[in-house]
Amino acid sequence: MAMIEFKNVEKYYDKFHALKNINLKVEAGEVVVIIGPSGSGKSTLIRTINGLEQVNEGQLLVTNFDLADKKTNIDKIRKNVGMVFQHFNLYENKTVLENIMLAPRLVLKRDEAENKKIALDLLETVGLADKAQSYPRMLSGGQSQRIAIARSLAMKPKALLFDEPTSALDPETIDDVLKVMKDIAKNEGITMIVVTHEMGFAREVADRVVFMADGQILEDDTTAEFFDNPKEERAKKFLSKIIKH
Amino acid sequence: MSDFIAAYSWENIRYLLQGLLVTIEVSVISIIFSFIIGAILGLTRYIKVKRLSAIVGFVIDLIRNLPLLLILFFVYFGLANVGIRLSIFWSATLAMTVFESAMLAEIIRSGIQAVEPGQMEGARANGLTYWQGLRVIVLPQALKKMIPPLVSQFISLIKDTSLATIIVLPELLYHAQLVYGQNTNYVIPMFVALAVMYFVVCYALSLVSRYLERRLAR
Ligand SMILES: Nc1ncnc2c1ncn2[C@@H]1O[C@H](COP(=O)(O)OP(=O)(O)O)[C@@H](O)[C@H]1O
Numbered sequence: 095m096a097m098i099e100f101k102n103v104e105k106y107y108d109k110f111h112a113l114k115n116i117n118l119k120v121e122a123g124e125v126v127v128i129i130g131p132s133g134s135g136k137s138t139l140i141r142t143i144n145g146l147e148q149v150n151e152g153q154l155l156v157t158n159f160d161l162a163d164k165k166t167n168i169d170k171i172r173k174n175v176g177m178v179f180q181h182f183n184l185y186e187n188k189t190v191l192e193n194i195m196l197a198p199r200l201v202l203k204r205d206e207a208e209n210k211k212i213a214l215d216l217l218e219t220v221g222l223a224d225k226a227q228s229y230p231r232m233l234s235g236g237q238s239q240r241i242a243i244a245r246s247l248a249m250k251p252k253a254l255l256f257d258e259p260t261s262a263l264d265p266e267t268i269d270d271v272l273k274v275m276k277d278i279a280k281n282e283g284i285t286m287i288v289v290t291h292e293m294g295f296a297r298e299v300a301d302r303v304v305f306m307a308d309g310q311i312l313e314d315d316t317t318a319e320f321f322d323n324p325k326e327e328r329a330k331k332f333l334s335k336i337i338k339h
Numbered sequence: 340m341s342d343f344i345a346a347y348s349w350e351n352i353r354y355l356l357q358g359l360l361v362t363i364e365v366s367v368i369s370i371i372f373s374f375i376i377g378a379i380l381g382l383t384r385y386i387k388v389k390r391l392s393a394i395v396g397f398v399i400d401l402i403r404n405l406p407l408l409l410i411l412f413f414v415y416f417g418l419a420n421v422g423i424r425l426s427i428f429w430s431a432t433l434a435m436t437v438f439e440s441a442m443l444a445e446i447i448r449s450g451i452q453a454v455e456p457g458q459m460e461g462a463r464a465n466g467l468t469y470w471q472g473l474r475v476i477v478l479p480q481a482l483k484k485m486i487p488p489l490v491s492q493f494i495s496l497i498k499d500t501s502l503a504t505i506i507v508l509p510e511l512l513y514h515a516q517l518v519y520g521q522n523t524n525y526v527i528p529m530f531v532a533l534a535v536m537y538f539v540v541c542y543a544l545s546l547v548s549r550y551l552e553r554r555l556a557r
């Protein structure tokens with residue numbers, strides 16, 4: 095049973111056809127990187143996986159629940175599927191520690207002492223133990239993103255979605271975030287779907303690369319195959335453009 | 340000068356203070372009820388319940404665009420016409436509450452709307468339900484943004500109670516009128532006293548607002 099499976103999924107924003115006949119299967123523990131030009135539907139695709147966007151046709155199975163079915167309780171899926179956003183979306187009215195402890199307390203009813211221990215361990219892992227009592231507005235972008243990752247991990251998710259997690263960061267803070275993400279990919283066995291233009295990250299930890307354009311998946315290959323031998327003309331062009339930078 | 344000294348006899352001042360007390364009573368009761376009603380209406384308009392939100396939105400817009408004085412007349416004379424008799428005090432309080440509920444509903448709705456959508460998305464993606472996200476993340480942030488406009492609306496409300504003079508509510512302005520009605524030399528002294536009293540009450544309220552803002556900002 096795949097962790098995530100799209101079967102002939104179609105998605106519209108009013109008349110605009112944002113996702114066209116998407117078929118994609120992600121197995122448990124796999125790391126999949128999604129790339130493609132701006133406006134190609136990467137965010138839309140990844141946001142359907144935890145129900146932030148609804149799909150209109152087809153089937154979208156996430157941990158055995160069909161998200162295309164209106165009767166499915168989305169809250170059950172979100173418990174198991176975390177998401178890291180381009181702009182972090184940390185809770186502005188909560189301290190860093192509370193950001194991490196809130197959902198486990200409210201949603202999982204985790205014991206308070208254990209909750210705190212897990213949160214502090216995670217802060218240690220992302221290298222920000224000294225920020226426990228800070229508020230999000232006091233953090234740099236790179237720090238915020240690492241806290242956001244810690245917040246997602248605290249829920250012990252089966253899958254984690256990343257939507258351009260380093261695109262809003264200053265260049266010198268990107269590596270800290272990528273390092274945390276690589277560690278998750280290598281050690282935790284969590285299924286990861288990552289929209290990113292960081293090709294070094296993709297080469298190092300991705301099992302597969304998916305290339306999107308105009309709401310379609312044009313190429314879906316193993317990482318080595320994709321970089322060494324891309325088939326689609328548009329994928330080749332796109333690659334040569336971003337690798338030049 | 341002697342006019343001032345004579346005008347400010349203890350008797351007159353006490354009479355003014357009685358009026359001030361009525362002003363404050365009407366204001367406090369209206370503020371409490373209109374805050375509760377405004378919060379319910381504002382939230383309903385925000386969360387978009389099919390049909391209901393549109394109807395609530397229409398009623399809010401309708402009331403907001405009527406003069407308070409007209410609402411006062413409706414309540415006082417209009418209700419009496421259909422057999423509902425309210426005292427002057429409760430007519431004034433009801434009219435203020437209806438009007439202020441609509442004003443506060445809009446302040447509350449736009450306060451919630453001013454919270455970045457990313458906050459709710461973060462909460463939802465983190466596993467919180469919509470209501471948990473609203474209660475724990477969005478509303479506390481919205482409240483902080485709402486305090487200044489809420490308090491300035493409360494200040495308008497206090498000042499607007501003077502409109503109820505027209506239906507002979509014995510509030511501050513009305514009592515002042517009675518005092519200078521007996522002696523025209525007292526007109527200016529009474530206006531000065533009125534200004535001082537309204538100012539003290541309203542300014543105290545804005546100090547409370549500033550204090551709250553600072554506390555919530557942390
Ligand atoms: N909420 C929305 N309403 C209408 N159109 C949208 C919305 N979100 C995205 N789109 C459109 O869908 C297309 C894909 O957007 P997106 O998924 O954000 O692409 P990407 O993440 O690849 O840049 C774009 O043309 C965008 O304008």
Ligand SMILES: [Mg+2]
Nearest residue numbers: 136137138258
């Ligand atoms: Mg995007």
